[in-house]
Amino acid sequence: MTERKKLVLVGNGMAGVRSIEHLLKLAPDAYDITIIGSEPHPNYNRIMLSHVLAGTAGIDDIVINDWNWYKENNINLITGQTVTKVDVEQRKVITDAGVEVGYDNVILAMGSNPFMPPIPGSDKEGVIAFRNIEDCETMFAAAKSYKKAAVIGGGLLGLEAARGLLDLGMDVTVIHRNPILMNAQLDEPAGRMLQRELEAQGMKFMLSAQTTKMVGGDRVEGLEFKDGSELQTDLVVMAVGIRPNVKLAQDSGIEANQGVVVDDFMQTSAPGVYAVGECIEHRGVSYGLVAPLYDQGAVLAKRLAGVETAGYTGSITSTKLKVSGVDVFSAGVFLEKPGMKALRIQDDLGGTYKKIVIENGKLIGAVLFGDISDGTELFSYIKKGESIEGREKELLLGVSADALGGKGSSTSKFESMPDDEIVCGCNGVTKAMITDAIKNKGCNTLSAIKGCTKAAGSCGGCKSDVEGLLKVYAGDALGEPVKEGICGCTTLSRDEIVAEVSRMGLKTVKEVMNVLEWKEPEGCSKCRPALNYYLGMLFPEEYVDEKESKITNERFHANIQKDGTFSVVPRIYGGVTSPSDLKKIAEVAEKFEVPLVKFTGGQRIDLLGVKKEDLPKMWEELDMPSGHAYGKTLRTVKTCVGNTFCRFGTQDAMGMGIKLEKAFERMTAPAKVKLAVSGCPRNCAEATIKDLGLVAIDGGWELHVGGNGGVHVRATDLLCVVKTEEEVMEWSYAYLQYYRENGNWNERTSTWVERVGLDSIKAALEKQEDRLALKQRLETAIGVTVDPWKEIIEKDDLRKNFEQLSGAQPVRG
Structure with a gap:
């Protein structure tokens, strides 16, 4: 047995401990590990300190690895001690308490120190930085006894501190040497918009101000400025930046400039360090953002584990954050220089701003304020470095350059749109059909257009275009928006219906339509399936599914094709099958003379061209669960081969995919749901355009939500990062049930996430007890369902039961 080496980590912060997490995944038995931290706390998320200060999170909420984690991984943790020397000759580290720990390899991860400008009086009581838990506790105590606070520094850290102090009830003034807030991330227009928003929240500002002195006795009582002005204050928070902590390296003879100098594999000038x-x-650059630090940690862990890896070559950084409730995005070069061009659009009324910077035909920078939905796409263009010539206005405005007609207004876009251009792809409605309805049929509201042409009546993706055409062509005759319900049969919204059904205990579709005074007593193809779903979601153990309220495909458990035949898709869990199942599918396809057998994009086999009368017997002979390729339910869980075969895989993607598919295969939902599991960030299973996608990382899983690869492509949002498969299942159950309970009928998760907001979803799932309650409700709902074809196959007269199932007039859809 190989003797374990000794590894010491100096610093118990985010970057260093993340490196250890990677290492434990790659080589769990290679090292005896000691971690030495200056603070008396386990590893915590320093970025979340502003949430602690604001009162939206407690200390326990920001802990990344608790005390048990160190014990479970056999890590010797030393807290409350600072390493003062690395003896590179004797290979040992020495702490300020005189403790000596030997090493074969040591990782320096001391982080950075807050920069404290040498202002006279800065040593007074009440002058602090904002860098750790102790600083938060000092601010909590100050807010109980004092009323006025000053924050020196108008960057992100300073504004977060100021917001927290406001929430603690203090009168807060931010002092900034630059005339623009967050000048390291924002240009002047965005900075001014941020200032106006924060002033509206109660924050005060002194810009272009230079503090020359802090006055008072033992405790600070005020500030003096270069222009002679003064400010009374009881607390001063210094938030003017950070500096790499290099003292230990310098005292130990290890090369350091602005930071500890490392090569592409994080090696310092000293052997084993x-x-x-x-x-x-690294290459003359120091980083203060988390993403580059984690990239460095991954490289280092592989190096220490003896795993072949490319070196770290540096990072292009972006900042995407919420400053005091305001969304901000910044990436690349956002201040144009000679030779660069900038395009910008500013909406003071809506509180949004967008700017892109171009050099030699390439996007090199961007700033977004208020609406940062385009941030990911813009950052992708910046990183790829490809030409965007001819698409500059499209990227800025979200419309094609041709549609702008050189006028730069939304009106010109609709006026120059060809009459035969299809506006509503779902229903094939052209611009000419919509303008005819407006001009000649008196349709002057969105609701009227829907009723007359069906435009915007399905997925809703063309709603903004229809509204734009209304504004242009209805002119003064534009009608007031009419309250719309889930369909034309009612003015009640989804939430109103669900609330009334719950309150009155309504148990059938007919009862709901009668009691809630439907305009059409029999309902329509939109509301009947919706009501059927809502009743089943609310009362899973009591409600009897109404087959007559299902759409055609769900009634026949197959997809109807344009020639009247059907497509049958048996379930193939995670895209993994067996020779016997393949043989069975082939034999059934031959017996029933299936014209076409096709592999689908969801890693399944589709039998196309099946006659309706053959469906019952065909399912009986297949004796396989339905793949539900037709229903508003779980469709597929796409997987890659993961670490079972792939050299890049970090987790068992196939096993995780099968586990998810078996858990949710009979789950009903407001709309179809597609899942995917990728075994590494290369994302071969395309998990980041699914309703729920898992991406494996070293030591855990990323859960992505709200993606769509259809007509309206949407990349997912990151919901959370977890470490175990049990956590994956807990969060997946909770997320899907929360969507089931709150999504509108026919509303895909991509639309739902945008409508309700990722933050509200995270808040709803934040507490484990809430997640477990949601999980229990979904397990109950799934537990009372069976595969629909088993209900038919298990009866004696298959043909009779099939005719009974399909005899009533189907709901078309």
Whole structure:
């Protein structure tokens, strides 16, 4: 047995401990690990300190790895001690308490120190930084006894501190040397918009101000400025930036400039000594954002584990954050220089701003304020470095350059749109059909257009275009918006219907339509399936599914084709099958003379051209669960081969995919649901355009939500990162049930996430007890369902039961 080496991590922060997490995944038995931290806390998320200060999170909420984690991984944790020297000759580290720990390899991850400008009086009581838990506790105490606070620094850190102090009830003034807030991320227009928003929240500002002195006795009582002005204050928070912590390296004879100098594999100038995080300098650059630090940690872990890896070559950074409730995005070069061009659009009324910077035909930078939905796409263009010539206005405005007609207004877009251009792809409605309805049929509202042409009546993706055409062509005759219900049969919304059904205990579709005074007593193809779903969701153990309220495909458990035949898709869990199942499918396809057998994009086999009368017997002979390729339910769980075969895989993607598919295969939902599991960030299973996608990372899983690869492509949002499969299942159950309970009928998760907001979803799933309650409700709902074809196959007279199932007039859809 190979003897375990000794590894010491100096610093118990985010970058260093993330490196250890990677290492434990790659080589769990290679090292005896000691971690030494200066603070008396386990590893915590420093970025979340502003939430602690604001009162939206407690100390326990921001802990990344608790005390048990160190014990479970046999890590010797030393807290409350600072390493003062690395003896590179004797290979040991020495702490300020005199403790000596030997090493074969050591990682320096001391992070950074808050920069404290040498202002006279800055040593007074009440002058603090904003860098750790102790600083938060000092602010909590100050807010109980004092009323006025000053924050020196108008960057992100300073504004977060100021917001927290406001929430603690203090009168807060932010002092900033630059005339623009967050000048490291924002240009002047965006900075001014941010200032106006924060002033409306109660924050005060002194810009272009230079503090020259802090006055008072033992405790600070005020500030003096270069222009002679003064400010009374009881607390001063210094938030003017950070500096890499290099003192330990310098005292130990290890090369350091602005940071500890490292090569592409995080090796310092001393043998066996590595460094990672905010304390380092790589190719002359130091990083203060989390993403680059985690990239460094991954490289270092592989190096220490003896795994072949490419070196770290640096990072293009972006900042996407919420400052005091305002969304901000910044990436690349956002201040144009000679030779660069900038395009910008500013909406003071809507509170949004967008700017892109171009050089030599390539996008090199962007700033977004208020609406940052385009941030991911723009950052992708910046990183790829490809030409965007001819598409500059499209990227800025979200419409094609041709549609702008050179006028730069939304009106010109609709006026120059060809009459035969299809506006509503779902229903094939052209511009000419919509303008005819407006001009000649008196349709002057969105609701009227829907009723007359069906435009915007299905997925809703063309709603903004229809509204734009209304504004242009209805002119002064434009009608007032009419309250719309889930369909034309009612003015009640989804939430109103669900609330009334719950309150009155209504148990059938007919009862709902009668009691809630439907305009059409029999309902329509939109509301009947919706009501059927809502009743089943609310009362899973009591409600009897009404077959007559299902759409055609769900009634026949197959997809009807344009020639009247059907497509049959048996379930193939995670895209993994067996020779016996393949043989069975082939034999059934031959027996029933199936014209076409096709592999689908969801890693399944589709039998196309099946006659309706053959469906019952065909399902009986297949004796396989339905793949529900027709229903508003789980469709597929696409997987890659993961670490079972792929050299890049970090987790068992196939096993995880099968586990998810078996858990949710009979789950009903407001709309179809597609899942995917990728075994590594290369994302071969395309998990980031699914309703729920898992991406494996070293030591855990990323859960992505709200993606769509259809007509309106949408990349997912990151819901959370978890470490175990049990956590994956807990969060997946909770997320899907929350969607089931709150999504509108026919509303895909991509639309739902945008409508309700990712933050509200995260808040609803934040507490484990809430997640477990949601999980229990979904398990109950799934537990009372069986595969629909088993209900038919298990009866004696298959043909009779099939005719009974399909005899009533189907709902078309």
